[in-house]
Amino acid sequence: MIRLEGISTALGGRDILRGLDLTIRRNETYVLLGPSGAGKSVLLKHIVGLIRPDEGRITIDDEDITHRRGAELGSVRRSIGYVFQSGALINWLTVAENIALPMREHTDQSDDAIETKVQKLLDLVHLSKDGEKFPDEISGGMKKRVGIARALALDPPIVLFDEPTAGLDPIRARAIARVVGNMRESLEVTSLIVTHNLGIAFEIADRIGFLENGRITEEGTPEEVSASKNPFVVEFLADRAAGKRTE
């Protein structure tokens, strides 16, 4: 279980998070929605220690990780997969080498075992035949899927997704959503997904939270938030309906 309590963070003189409280249950898929610049990605970076809060406490399975550094933080990070918005693949490594990188750095597995695991992950993200390609040779959507495969390389119990469908056409966005959905069913991971894609959010979420003015102002199951009277949520859902009409 991931718990953020009273998180406040200012960046560049601007208050991004203001006493944010958020709990994500074990094996839950939690989707975080909010306007651009609301601090959704900043929130994800708090969980992996890339940004430290000015105030508040972050716990994972009741262990306080707020002020961990060095090796202590490293052990926490190895239990979390992080899918970056751009994929963030290492350019001079092939797709397969990118996926194998965490295993080569942190495990004593043999080359054969790593290759088998890489192939399994490539199958999971539907890129079975693209292992030898370099990041420059694949599309944005494929990079995101490689990023997902790499995030799962160490079998982390928690996976964080930063805008996994941003910049993708609806078909590729749905392909990513299918991968995330399959992952939840087959791997039983706890997922926190930051996205703007409402359709996908409602398709894969167990719960949805809305980040507004540095706090979670509304959360619940897709059905609960659909029935919300919160003006901010209503506006978001109106956008969703408008989006559907234009599709």
Add this chain to the structure above:
Amino acid sequence: MIGRLFTGTGGFLIDMAERAGFTILLLARSTRWFGNALGRPREIASLGYTYGVRSLPVVIVVAAFTGMIVSLQTGLALAQYGQQEIMGSIVAIAMCREMGPFITGLILTATAGSSIAAEIGTMNVSEEIDALEVMSIPPEKFLVAPRIFTLTLLCPTLTLLTMLLGICGAAVVAHAQLGVAYSIFFDNAIDALRTIDWYFGFPKDLYTGLFKSVVFGISIATVACANGLTARGGALGVGQAARNAVIVSFLLVLIFGYILTWILYR
């Protein structure tokens, strides 16, 4: 107006101090991963090819022409006194003590230094460095130590080549323009290097020149990596990181060159 000037100067000095501190700490943190870099010979070879072999054409041309220019200028002056035969001594000492490491340092700053800063800067602004951190792979281990290690080996190797090519270029000019026989030129060059102390089988001038180049290699790689790792703000930030890396490395090559000469020859 004056207040703004003080604020601006103070801010600039604080920023400089912060950058210097970060660069020194980066070098200190990276040294623990040198053993790991040693265990990755393929990666070191690949980096050596990228930063070294691709710099070779520039090194060859600049080294040869520097030797030729030094030879021509000193030769013309010496010829007025009929002393052109000692050109070999002057060129050998100049190339080994100063010109070899200095020229190589400047070339590697312009080629490898800017390239490393741009490469790591691009990785930084495209979240690849964050990705490494999240995977618990220290950038010092994965990126910085291999690059420092590579330039530490590469800079003296290219310096040796620069020295040789410079002296050979000078010999050609001395022979063609001033009529100095090759045998006299090279005998004088070797005698000049022999007359000064020997350390570990090397003449002192060669030894100190190579030592300087090791220091230059470490400085260029560390400064480039530090600037790449602190790049912010997309393509503009990457360009700025590369430019800063080149400027700072140029200055460090000059400053360290002077300090080492002072220490080793005073």
